[in-house]
Amino acid sequence: MASVAVDPQPSVVxxxxxxxLVSSTYDLMSSAYxxxxxxxxxxxxxxEMAEKGVKTITSVAMTSxxxxxxxxxxxxxxxxxxxxxxxxxxxERLPILNQPSTQANTYFPNLDLDVCLKNNGRFLxxx
Numbered sequence: 001m002a003s004v005a006v007d008p009q010p011s012v013v014x015x016x017x018x019x020x021l022v023s024s025t026y027d028l029m030s031s032a033y034x035x036x037x038x039x040x041x042x043x044x045x046x047x048e049m050a051e052k053g054v055k056t057i058t059s060v061a062m063t064s065x066x067x068x069x070x071x072x073x074x075x076x077x078x079x080x081x082x083x084x085x086x087x088x089x090x091x092e093r094l095p096i097l098n099q100p101s102t103q104a105n106t107y108f109p110n111l112d113l114d115v116c117l118k119n120n121g122r123f124l125x126x127x
Contacts, residue, residue, distance in 0.1 A: 019091075024100035056057035 037044040
């Protein structure tokens with residue numbers, strides 16, 4: 001008898017990250033962040049220090065939380081199943097989630113996020 005491999009339930013976090021609206025908006029924001037850091041050397045040094053701090057804190061938190069996460073793995077799996085079902089419903093009701101941010105502007109004609117972000121983040125410092 002041949003065994004059949006069953007794909008595990010995808011993580012709700014992975015599904016959300018892979019939504020076109022989320023991933024394209026992340027790409028735009030990341031680009032604006034990087035270009036802003038490149039334009040302002042003092043801001044770059046502050047951002048790099050903050051990034052190192054976040055990495056250190058995250059590493060310590062994950063090391064400390066790993067035993068608890070391992071104990072709660074069955075409950076986390078059940079919560080993930082329910083969260084994925086909820087995300088299915090949200091995706092059905094909000095088709096904008098399955099469009100990149102460049103196309104999502106049709107839902108919000110007064111919000112031109114792409115122009116703001118493609119302007120090298122100047123909208124962040126123009127006021």
